[in-house]
Amino acid sequence: MPAYNWPPMDKRKVIGQRVDRVDALVKATGQAKYPYDVAEPDMLYAALLTCPHAHARIRSMDTSEAQRAEGVTGIEIIAKPGAEIQWAGGEVAVVAAATPDQARDAARKIRVEYEVLPHLVNEEDLSKAGNRAKAAGEQTAGDVERAFREADVVSEGTYGIPVLVHCTPETHGQVIQWKGDEVHVWPTTQGICTYAQDLSRPLGVPVSKIHAHMDHMGGGFGSKFPSDVWAIAAAHLSRTCGGRPVRLFLDRATDVTIAGNRPSAFAKIKLAAKKDGTITGWQSESWATGGMTGGGLPPIPYVFTEIPNRKLAHTAVAVNAGPSRAWRAPNHPQASFLTCAAMDDLAAKLRMDPMDLFARNADLTARAGVYRAQLIKAAEVSDWKKLWHPRGESGAGPVKRGLGLGVGTWGGAGHSVACRTTIHPDGSVDLELGTQDIGTGTRTVITMVAAETLTIPTSLLNLKVGDNQYPPGDGSGGSTTVGGVSSATRKSTINALAKLFEVASPVLGAPADQLEIVDGDIRVTANPSKSISWKSACQKLTENIVAMGENNPRNPGGLNTGGVGGVQVADITVDVETGVIKMNRMVAVHDCGMVINPKTAENQIYGACTMSIGGALFEERVMDEVTGRVLNPNMEFYKFTANCDFGEIIPILDIRPEHDRRGVVGLGEPPVIPGIAAIANAVANAIGVRVPRVPMTPDRVLAALEGRNA
Amino acid sequence: MQSFAYASPATLSEALALLGAEWGEADVLAGGSDLISLMKDYLHTPQRVVDIKGIRELGGIRKSGGGLRLGALVTFDELLENSAVRADYPALAAAARGVSSPQIRNVGTVGGDLCQRPRCWYFRTGHGLLARDGGGRSLVAEGDNRYHAIFGNQGAAKFVSASSLGPALAALGARIKLASSSGTREVTAEQFFLTPENDRQREIALRPNEILTEILLPPARGVRNATYEVRQREALDWPLATASVALRMKGKTVESARIVMGHVAPTPWAAPEAERSLAGKTVTPETAGEAGQAAVAGATPLSRNAYKVQLARTAVKRALLAAAG
Numbered sequence A: 001m002p003a004y005n006w007p008p009m010d011k012r013k014v015i016g017q018r019v020d021r022v023d024a025l026v027k028a029t030g031q032a033k034y035p036y037d038v039a040e041p042d043m044l045y046a047a048l049l050t051c052p053h054a055h056a057r058i059r060s061m062d063t064s065e066a067q068r069a070e071g072v073t074g075i076e077i078i079a080k081p082g083a084e085i086q087w088a089g090g091e092v093a094v095v096a097a098a099t100p101d102q103a104r105d106a107a108r109k110i111r112v113e114y115e116v117l118p119h120l121v122n123e124e125d126l127s128k129a130g131n132r133a134k135a136a137g138e139q140t141a142g143d144v145e146r147a148f149r150e151a152d153v154v155s156e157g158t159y160g161i162p163v164l165v166h167c168t169p170e171t172h173g174q175v176i177q178w179k180g181d182e183v184h185v186w187p188t189t190q191g192i193c194t195y196a197q198d199l200s201r202p203l204g205v206p207v208s209k210i211h212a213h214m215d216h217m218g219g220g221f222g223s224k225f226p227s228d229v230w231a232i233a234a235a236h237l238s239r240t241c242g243g244r245p246v247r248l249f250l251d252r253a254t255d256v257t258i259a260g261n262r263p264s265a266f267a268k269i270k271l272a273a274k275k276d277g278t279i280t281g282w283q284s285e286s287w288a289t290g291g292m293t294g295g296g297l298p299p300i301p302y303v304f305t306e307i308p309n310r311k312l313a314h315t316a317v318a319v320n321a322g323p324s325r326a327w328r329a330p331n332h333p334q335a336s337f338l339t340c341a342a343m344d345d346l347a348a349k350l351r352m353d354p355m356d357l358f359a360r361n362a363d364l365t366a367r368a369g370v371y372r373a374q375l376i377k378a379a380e381v382s383d384w385k386k387l388w389h390p391r392g393e394s395g396a397g398p399v400k401r402g403l404g405l406g407v408g409t410w411g412g413a414g415h416s417v418a419c420r421t422t423i424h425p426d427g428s429v430d431l432e433l434g435t436q437d438i439g440t441g442t443r444t445v446i447t448m449v450a451a452e453t454l455t456i457p458t459s460l461l462n463l464k465v466g467d468n469q470y471p472p473g474d475g476s477g478g479s480t481t482v483g484g485v486s487s488a489t490r491k492s493t494i495n496a497l498a499k500l501f502e503v504a505s506p507v508l509g510a511p512a513d514q515l516e517i518v519d520g521d522i523r524v525t526a527n528p529s530k531s532i533s534w535k536s537a538c539q540k541l542t543e544n545i546v547a548m549g550e551n552n553p554r555n556p557g558g559l560n561t562g563g564v565g566g567v568q569v570a571d572i573t574v575d576v577e578t579g580v581i582k583m584n585r586m587v588a589v590h591d592c593g594m595v596i597n598p599k600t601a602e603n604q605i606y607g608a609c610t611m612s613i614g615g616a617l618f619e620e621r622v623m624d625e626v627t628g629r630v631l632n633p634n635m636e637f638y639k640f641t642a643n644c645d646f647g648e649i650i651p652i653l654d655i656r657p658e659h660d661r662r663g664v665v666g667l668g669e670p671p672v673i674p675g676i677a678a679i680a681n682a683v684a685n686a687i688g689v690r691v692p693r694v695p696m697t698p699d700r701v702l703a704a705l706e707g708r709n710a
Numbered sequence B: 001m002q003s004f005a006y007a008s009p010a011t012l013s014e015a016l017a018l019l020g021a022e023w024g025e026a027d028v029l030a031g032g033s034d035l036i037s038l039m040k041d042y043l044h045t046p047q048r049v050v051d052i053k054g055i056r057e058l059g060g061i062r063k064s065g066g067g068l069r070l071g072a073l074v075t076f077d078e079l080l081e082n083s084a085v086r087a088d089y090p091a092l093a094a095a096a097r098g099v100s101s102p103q104i105r106n107v108g109t110v111g112g113d114l115c116q117r118p119r120c121w122y123f124r125t126g127h128g129l130l131a132r133d134g135g136g137r138s139l140v141a142e143g144d145n146r147y148h149a150i151f152g153n154q155g156a157a158k159f160v161s162a163s164s165l166g167p168a169l170a171a172l173g174a175r176i177k178l179a180s181s182s183g184t185r186e187v188t189a190e191q192f193f194l195t196p197e198n199d200r201q202r203e204i205a206l207r208p209n210e211i212l213t214e215i216l217l218p219p220a221r222g223v224r225n226a227t228y229e230v231r232q233r234e235a236l237d238w239p240l241a242t243a244s245v246a247l248r249m250k251g252k253t254v255e256s257a258r259i260v261m262g263h264v265a266p267t268p269w270a271a272p273e274a275e276r277s278l279a280g281k282t283v284t285p286e287t288a289g290e291a292g293q294a295a296v297a298g299a300t301p302l303s304r305n306a307y308k309v310q311l312a313r314t315a316v317k318r319a320l321l322a323a324a325g
């Protein structure tokens, strides 16, 4: 068995290079086909009818007018009379028709009578939640009472981070065809193999008869794992409509309303500390919602988990709104904001530099050395020493500048996935993995790993992903893909190469295990002048070489691992006469093990920081109390960070031998964790007062300032 | 989107003949940046769409009686490229520059800007322009009114006028020409905007059988003017409050002032007390601040939008300082 490892840092030819994405051109030129673009011959278009009430029971339904409407080929009822619907946007029926407009028009012709039931849609004011609020766990450690009694200083605050939505650029949905005993589906998904598995049971079709295919997809951020009722209803419509493919993608408003969101988190937090900033006690009462199931306790205290005395009480609030789904680093941005804001307020109370306070408490983290180093790096790059000032001491004039910091941690070890490498006699190579490139650069890193192992030009590599016919792979969630695919590809290509060495061995007159490959030439390690080119070696093949390689998450063999940290500094200015905040810079320092491609790794940091800016300044789902509906289910009032709002984003990959030795670790989620905290703390630093609730829109900034003046 | 008949007449008179007597019969299509989304959301379901982009006489910017005449089809971009607009009407140029995104500025027209429907999120999610529930309660008053009116909101209408050009045109004293098959009429920019009291009324003076044909800007010699917009995001977003000011100066002294705030009321909202407070004074941070204060003295904020009072106050102050130079 060959040994599986990464080449030493100084021997790498491809890994570690700043390589452009292999699919950059097809994407930039619009040639890349997304599921949304799939147009199969004879395809029908489906439209979804949803419930307009936040809580209702269906009394009756009349589809006759819709049945007769022009172009309609079928109607599938999802919620029948008698069904109770728990949120506005709940799925009621799907109509298939020859054109999208016919389907939408017909869906509006389904007459549904509802019995409207009472609803609750907002959880921020816990006192209004009544029996929708349920105790959801208490935790204690140490002696909290004593810690607070003996503390030199106690700091207190209330902090809130609302529900926000994924609002993926490509909405949720698929084209699906159920013909005979086979199902073909073109979904937008984060897991091409797991999607097919998920669909199998509700359709009663064996997974071996389900073919799922996806070349590119327009964003998931955690919300695109299940096949969903949309695929199931559309599949049934396909079957009843003679096996014609049916296209059903949610419209933007429905997508925002029901296709996933990030749970909120609110908390009253009290910290006890010594004069030197050492934290001795944590007390929190938190509440959250993620829809009808309430919202779980975010992992607080975050990163500084070893605060010796802790008492936490959490309340889950059930609201009549679309259910939450995993959102890039589930619960971590919330936990980071709650914890880092509370620590920053403590530092302000002690009139201490938060950099010092965070460093002072680094021993309360699982990776003290890493955090200390990253704090120093972040301070250096952001020019913290020069630019930071005690809270509120930001000079005269209406425009105030401030700096703030946040921290994060994540796992990111590789998931289970297999790679099949096929070497053809003409020297070309197929790489097949049942994984998916969800826009993160997965194709690029797989290609780089194969090119590193085989040392041949990438033009000989034919990478195939995005299909459940390929060797199985897990979904892309938890930043697990890069570790999984890089390890599987490494193993599979090493295995394939070992077989090619067997073929080359008699030609070179040396045993296979004494051969090496350098720049496409197979040669005898001890006598490099004895060599044969890749092409010539392949020509000797009488049949294809086929070799597998798998990542086993329980035994990754040193190729990948989990556990990373990150520190971000935000530099902002606030106009205190308007409450408008402008980003100057974000400095993001992250370790992520062995970095395959610094360029795509930095891409993740750029994207994540823009999301953090959105979460800190703009994004929130707004629910109307009276109607129980989402008021901003569009990209106009659901506000994203636009290009001109970013400021400068400075990614710093903490590449050091000791991190590199750990193997590959995912970076998809870590950089989205500390940003909101950093920006919120920078605002407090600038204006001298905490804006307790994000997003920090002008109304909230001005209210915080007024509170100070009052 | 509901099916509709489509016409693209080449002349104004043909276009006017295709319009209806009631709203809902026909909609005029200019750049389409608002109308198409209204139709997609089933908020407008016209039987006929009359595309006016092919009507030459509705385009172009030209000098007229010492001022400027802007055809209804002039796009934001054309407006911004025009040197006379930039030099003499900075209040208008700043308002046009603020509009959203290069794409919108490229297709959106000045006529469409004035005639666009409000962006109230209750209206846009299907609750009607006045957003009342079955029992006649105002969803805006009871609900989330963070982007709504702080002036002129005591009646049924609580939305804000969406047009960024409206306040600038009102401050500059522009007139608007409206044509129908039976003739043309002219209204001032202020008269063009209305506060509807019931569901049959619109927020502009345009009638269903009319087309807005042109905007007439008076001469701007000796009028220092500026617009200041408070925007949270610089792109793809709406201002939270704006102020357009036009100052007739005698040396350093203000002879008379026009101050019109935007995005704070169902119409552009003039501030006569603030205007008066400046007469005979020079513009300094103090006098500008006092004018800002006077401008918002009569504000009647709703449950969640008191912050807009501060924004309007600041916008007036900063617009004045910008105009005075």
Ligand SMILES: Cc1cc2nc3c(=O)[nH]c(=O)nc-3n(C[C@H](O)[C@H](O)[C@H](O)COP(=O)(O)OP(=O)(O)OC[C@H]3O[C@@H](n4cnc5c(N)ncnc54)[C@H](O)[C@@H]3O)c2cc1C
Pocket: A636, B027, B028, B029, B030, B031, B032, B033, B034, B035, B036, B072, B073, B098, B099, B100, B101, B104, B107, B108, B109, B110, B111, B112, B113, B114, B115, B116, B117, B162, B163, B164, B165, B206, B210, B211, B212, B213, B236, B237, B238, B239
């Ligand atoms: C994200 C976003 C942000 C925006 N931000 C701003 C902003 O900050 N400030 C701002 O002012 N606007 C803003 N806009 C709106 C934009 O300016 C308008 O959509 C545009 O001006 C409308 O012009 P149009 O030619 O495309 O009109 P259309 O969409 O063609 O028409 C709009 C309406 O006016 C009617 N109409 C058009 N022309 C005439 C005419 N000559 N006679 C009679 N009726 C007519 C149409 O029937 C329709 O009802 C924004 C839009 C978006 C999408």
